[in-house]
Amino acid sequence: MRILVTNDDGFRAPGLVALVDALGEIQCDITGKTDEILVVAPDRECSATGHGITVHRPLRAEPIRLGCWEVQGWAVEGTPADCVKLALDFLLTEPPDVVVSGINRGPNLGTDILYSGTVSGALEGAIHGIPSLAVSLASFTDNNYQTAAMIARDLVVRIVAGEFPPDILLNVNVPALPPEKLRGIRVTRLGTRRWQNVFEKRCDPRGRVYYWLAGDAVDAPGEAGTDVEAVSEGFTSITPVHFDLTDYKVMEAIRNSLEDRN
Ligand code: MN
Secondary structure, three states: OOEEEEOOOOOOOHHHHHHHHHHHHHHHHHHOOOOOEEEEEEOOOOOOOOOOOOOOOOOOEEEEEEOOOOEEEEEEOOOHHHHHHHHHHHHOOOOOOEEEEEEEEOOOOHHHHHOOHHHHHHHHHHHOOOOEEEEEEOOOOOOOOHHHHHHHHHHHHHHHOOOOOOOOEEEEEEOOOOHHHOOOEEEOEOOOEEEEOOEEEEEOOOOOEEEEEOOEEEEOOOOOOEHHHHHHOOOEEEEEOOOOOOOHHHHHHHHHHHOOOO
16 A cells, blocks of 8 residues: 655655544555555645645755655655656656655645645545545644544545545645544535735835735634534544536536537
Protein backbone atom coordinates (compact mmCIF):
# COMPACT_ATOMS: atom_id res chain seq x y z
CA MET A 1 0.00 0.00 0.00
CA ARG A 2 1.61 3.24 -1.15
CA ILE A 3 0.58 6.46 0.60
CA LEU A 4 1.57 9.98 -0.43
CA VAL A 5 1.30 12.54 2.37
CA THR A 6 1.37 16.31 2.13
CA ASN A 7 0.11 19.33 4.08
CA ASP A 8 0.07 23.12 3.95
CA ASP A 9 1.44 23.94 7.42
CA GLY A 10 4.95 22.85 6.42
CA PHE A 11 6.85 19.59 7.03
CA ARG A 12 7.60 20.43 10.68
CA ALA A 13 3.92 20.85 11.63
CA PRO A 14 2.78 18.58 14.49
CA GLY A 15 -0.39 17.64 12.55
CA LEU A 16 1.70 16.15 9.73
CA VAL A 17 3.91 14.22 12.14
CA ALA A 18 0.86 12.80 13.98
CA LEU A 19 -0.65 11.75 10.64
CA VAL A 20 2.55 10.07 9.44
CA ASP A 21 2.94 8.24 12.77
CA ALA A 22 -0.63 6.90 12.54
CA LEU A 23 -0.24 5.86 8.88
CA GLY A 24 3.07 4.19 9.74
CA GLU A 25 1.21 1.93 12.16
CA ILE A 26 -0.96 0.52 9.34
CA GLN A 27 2.12 -0.13 7.25
CA CYS A 28 3.88 -1.90 10.09
CA ASP A 29 0.79 -4.04 10.75
CA ILE A 30 0.82 -5.22 7.13
CA THR A 31 4.46 -5.32 6.05
CA GLY A 32 6.58 -4.61 9.12
CA LYS A 33 8.05 -1.55 7.46
CA THR A 34 7.09 1.97 6.47
CA ASP A 35 8.96 2.40 3.20
CA GLU A 36 5.81 2.81 1.16
CA ILE A 37 4.85 6.10 2.77
CA LEU A 38 6.31 9.17 1.12
CA VAL A 39 5.93 12.65 2.58
CA VAL A 40 6.28 15.53 0.12
CA ALA A 41 5.40 18.73 1.93
CA PRO A 42 6.16 22.44 1.75
CA ASP A 43 9.32 23.56 3.57
CA ARG A 44 7.34 26.31 5.36
CA GLU A 45 3.81 27.42 6.26
CA CYS A 46 1.70 27.58 3.09
CA SER A 47 -1.81 27.95 4.52
CA ALA A 48 -4.33 29.80 2.34
CA THR A 49 -2.28 29.38 -0.83
CA GLY A 50 -5.21 27.60 -2.46
CA HIS A 51 -4.36 25.64 -5.59
CA GLY A 52 -1.43 27.83 -6.57
CA ILE A 53 1.48 26.26 -8.42
CA THR A 54 5.02 27.50 -9.01
CA VAL A 55 5.98 28.12 -12.62
CA HIS A 56 8.31 31.17 -12.56
CA ARG A 57 11.07 29.81 -10.36
CA PRO A 58 12.66 26.42 -9.68
CA LEU A 59 11.39 24.00 -7.04
CA ARG A 60 14.13 22.98 -4.60
CA ALA A 61 13.58 19.81 -2.58
CA GLU A 62 15.54 18.57 0.45
CA PRO A 63 15.34 14.97 1.70
CA ILE A 64 13.88 14.62 5.20
CA ARG A 65 12.97 11.93 7.76
CA LEU A 66 9.82 12.35 9.77
CA GLY A 67 8.12 11.05 12.91
CA CYS A 68 8.64 8.00 15.09
CA TRP A 69 9.02 5.67 12.05
CA GLU A 70 11.55 7.99 10.38
CA VAL A 71 9.39 8.01 7.27
CA GLN A 72 11.18 9.32 4.20
CA GLY A 73 10.17 12.49 2.49
CA TRP A 74 11.00 15.75 0.79
CA ALA A 75 10.66 19.33 1.96
CA VAL A 76 9.79 21.34 -1.13
CA GLU A 77 10.09 25.06 -1.72
CA GLY A 78 6.56 25.17 -3.16
CA THR A 79 2.85 24.91 -2.50
CA PRO A 80 0.91 21.76 -1.54
CA ALA A 81 -0.27 21.41 -5.18
CA ASP A 82 3.40 21.66 -6.30
CA CYS A 83 4.33 18.94 -3.80
CA VAL A 84 1.70 16.48 -5.01
CA LYS A 85 2.44 17.25 -8.68
CA LEU A 86 6.18 16.73 -8.15
CA ALA A 87 5.58 13.50 -6.24
CA LEU A 88 3.19 12.03 -8.81
CA ASP A 89 5.10 13.16 -11.89
CA PHE A 90 8.65 12.58 -10.71
CA LEU A 91 9.48 11.39 -7.19
CA LEU A 92 7.26 8.30 -7.15
CA THR A 93 7.93 5.50 -9.61
CA GLU A 94 4.39 4.16 -9.23
CA PRO A 95 1.21 6.07 -8.37
CA PRO A 96 0.17 5.87 -4.71
CA ASP A 97 -3.04 4.13 -3.61
CA VAL A 98 -4.09 7.21 -1.71
CA VAL A 99 -3.06 10.83 -1.14
CA VAL A 100 -3.56 12.27 2.36
CA SER A 101 -3.21 15.99 3.08
CA GLY A 102 -3.05 17.29 6.66
CA ILE A 103 -3.63 17.21 9.46
CA ASN A 104 -4.30 20.90 9.13
CA ARG A 105 -4.14 23.26 12.08
CA GLY A 106 -7.61 24.80 11.90
CA PRO A 107 -10.84 23.91 10.11
CA ASN A 108 -11.39 23.82 6.35
CA LEU A 109 -15.13 24.25 6.08
CA GLY A 110 -17.63 25.48 3.51
CA THR A 111 -16.49 28.14 1.05
CA ASP A 112 -13.09 28.33 2.78
CA ILE A 113 -11.95 25.15 1.05
CA LEU A 114 -11.36 27.21 -2.08
CA TYR A 115 -8.51 29.01 -0.28
CA SER A 116 -7.21 25.95 1.49
CA GLY A 117 -3.77 24.57 0.67
CA THR A 118 -4.67 21.41 2.58
CA VAL A 119 -7.71 20.69 0.43
CA SER A 120 -5.77 21.66 -2.72
CA GLY A 121 -3.09 19.08 -1.95
CA ALA A 122 -5.80 16.39 -1.87
CA LEU A 123 -7.53 17.92 -4.89
CA GLU A 124 -4.32 17.53 -6.90
CA GLY A 125 -4.40 13.82 -6.08
CA ALA A 126 -8.03 13.62 -7.20
CA ILE A 127 -7.20 15.43 -10.46
CA HIS A 128 -4.73 12.58 -11.10
CA GLY A 129 -7.50 10.03 -10.43
CA ILE A 130 -6.16 8.94 -7.03
CA PRO A 131 -8.48 8.68 -4.01
CA SER A 132 -7.56 11.52 -1.70
CA LEU A 133 -8.24 12.81 1.79
CA ALA A 134 -7.91 16.29 3.27
CA VAL A 135 -7.92 16.17 7.06
CA SER A 136 -8.24 19.18 9.38
CA LEU A 137 -8.47 19.62 13.14
CA ALA A 138 -11.10 22.29 13.74
CA SER A 139 -9.02 24.35 16.17
CA PHE A 140 -6.10 26.77 15.95
CA THR A 141 -5.11 26.25 19.59
CA ASP A 142 -5.58 22.54 20.33
CA ASN A 143 -2.41 20.61 19.58
CA ASN A 144 -3.81 17.12 20.11
CA TYR A 145 -3.98 15.51 16.68
CA GLN A 146 -4.34 11.92 17.92
CA THR A 147 -8.07 11.50 17.32
CA ALA A 148 -7.95 13.11 13.88
CA ALA A 149 -4.96 10.89 13.01
CA MET A 150 -6.90 7.76 14.01
CA ILE A 151 -9.87 8.85 11.87
CA ALA A 152 -7.54 9.48 8.90
CA ARG A 153 -5.90 6.12 9.42
CA ASP A 154 -9.28 4.34 9.48
CA LEU A 155 -10.40 6.11 6.28
CA VAL A 156 -7.15 5.18 4.49
CA VAL A 157 -7.67 1.51 5.41
CA ARG A 158 -11.22 1.65 4.05
CA ILE A 159 -10.17 3.46 0.86
CA VAL A 160 -7.44 0.92 0.15
CA ALA A 161 -9.90 -1.92 0.87
CA GLY A 162 -12.01 -0.53 -2.00
CA GLU A 163 -14.94 0.42 0.19
CA PHE A 164 -15.56 3.74 -1.60
CA PRO A 165 -15.73 4.90 -5.25
CA PRO A 166 -12.23 4.86 -6.81
CA ASP A 167 -11.57 8.57 -7.39
CA ILE A 168 -13.12 10.09 -4.26
CA LEU A 169 -11.93 13.23 -2.55
CA LEU A 170 -13.06 13.49 1.06
CA ASN A 171 -12.75 16.68 3.05
CA VAL A 172 -12.60 15.66 6.72
CA ASN A 173 -12.94 18.08 9.65
CA VAL A 174 -12.54 16.73 13.16
CA PRO A 175 -13.80 18.78 16.14
CA ALA A 176 -11.15 19.47 18.76
CA LEU A 177 -12.83 17.39 21.48
CA PRO A 178 -11.66 14.54 23.69
CA PRO A 179 -12.57 11.18 22.03
CA GLU A 180 -15.39 10.48 24.53
CA LYS A 181 -17.07 13.78 23.63
CA LEU A 182 -17.05 13.18 19.86
CA ARG A 183 -20.55 12.33 18.67
CA GLY A 184 -19.63 10.34 15.55
CA ILE A 185 -19.46 11.01 11.82
CA ARG A 186 -21.77 13.04 9.60
CA VAL A 187 -21.53 12.97 5.81
CA THR A 188 -22.20 16.58 4.88
CA ARG A 189 -22.41 19.20 2.17
CA LEU A 190 -20.33 22.37 2.16
CA GLY A 191 -21.82 25.16 4.24
CA THR A 192 -21.40 28.91 3.97
CA ARG A 193 -18.65 30.76 5.84
CA ARG A 194 -18.22 34.46 5.54
CA TRP A 195 -15.57 36.66 7.10
CA GLN A 196 -16.13 39.90 8.97
CA ASN A 197 -13.65 42.59 10.02
CA VAL A 198 -11.54 41.18 7.24
CA PHE A 199 -8.98 43.96 6.75
CA GLU A 200 -7.12 45.99 9.31
CA LYS A 201 -5.74 49.31 8.15
CA ARG A 202 -2.41 50.06 9.83
CA CYS A 203 0.54 52.34 9.53
CA ASP A 204 4.17 51.21 9.28
CA PRO A 205 7.05 52.94 11.18
CA ARG A 206 7.75 55.11 8.12
CA GLY A 207 4.19 56.41 8.02
CA ARG A 208 2.99 54.36 5.08
CA VAL A 209 -0.45 52.77 5.27
CA TYR A 210 -0.83 49.04 4.77
CA TYR A 211 -3.66 46.53 5.05
CA TRP A 212 -3.60 43.18 6.80
CA LEU A 213 -6.06 40.42 5.98
CA ALA A 214 -7.42 38.70 9.08
CA GLY A 215 -11.02 38.68 10.40
CA ASP A 216 -13.38 36.25 12.09
CA ALA A 217 -15.34 33.46 10.45
CA VAL A 218 -19.11 33.85 10.60
CA ASP A 219 -21.08 30.74 9.79
CA ALA A 220 -24.48 31.12 8.13
CA PRO A 221 -27.00 30.04 10.78
CA GLY A 222 -29.51 27.25 10.34
CA GLU A 223 -27.98 25.52 7.34
CA ALA A 224 -28.96 21.91 7.89
CA GLY A 225 -26.70 19.10 6.77
CA THR A 226 -23.59 21.18 6.31
CA ASP A 227 -20.00 20.59 7.39
CA VAL A 228 -20.17 23.79 9.47
CA GLU A 229 -23.22 22.53 11.38
CA ALA A 230 -21.80 19.04 11.96
CA VAL A 231 -18.52 20.30 13.45
CA SER A 232 -20.32 22.87 15.62
CA GLU A 233 -22.44 20.02 17.03
CA GLY A 234 -19.43 17.84 17.84
CA PHE A 235 -19.51 15.51 14.83
CA THR A 236 -16.64 14.72 12.51
CA SER A 237 -17.70 16.08 9.13
CA ILE A 238 -16.87 14.22 5.92
CA THR A 239 -17.77 16.05 2.70
CA PRO A 240 -17.22 14.39 -0.67
CA VAL A 241 -15.84 17.14 -2.93
CA HIS A 242 -15.29 17.39 -6.68
CA PHE A 243 -13.15 19.79 -8.68
CA ASP A 244 -15.85 20.07 -11.37
CA LEU A 245 -17.20 23.53 -10.55
CA THR A 246 -19.70 23.51 -13.43
CA ASP A 247 -23.09 24.89 -12.43
CA TYR A 248 -25.28 22.31 -14.19
CA LYS A 249 -28.59 24.02 -13.32
CA VAL A 250 -27.50 27.34 -14.81
CA MET A 251 -25.97 25.57 -17.80
CA GLU A 252 -29.43 24.29 -18.75
CA ALA A 253 -31.10 27.60 -17.96
CA ILE A 254 -28.83 29.69 -20.22
CA ARG A 255 -28.28 27.19 -23.02
CA ASN A 256 -31.39 28.14 -25.01
CA SER A 257 -30.76 31.87 -24.96
CA LEU A 258 -27.01 31.73 -25.58
CA GLU A 259 -26.40 28.88 -27.98
CA ASP A 260 -26.79 29.46 -31.66
CA ARG A 261 -29.68 27.26 -32.76
CA ASN A 262 -29.11 27.42 -36.54
MN1 MN B 1 -2.82 25.20 7.19
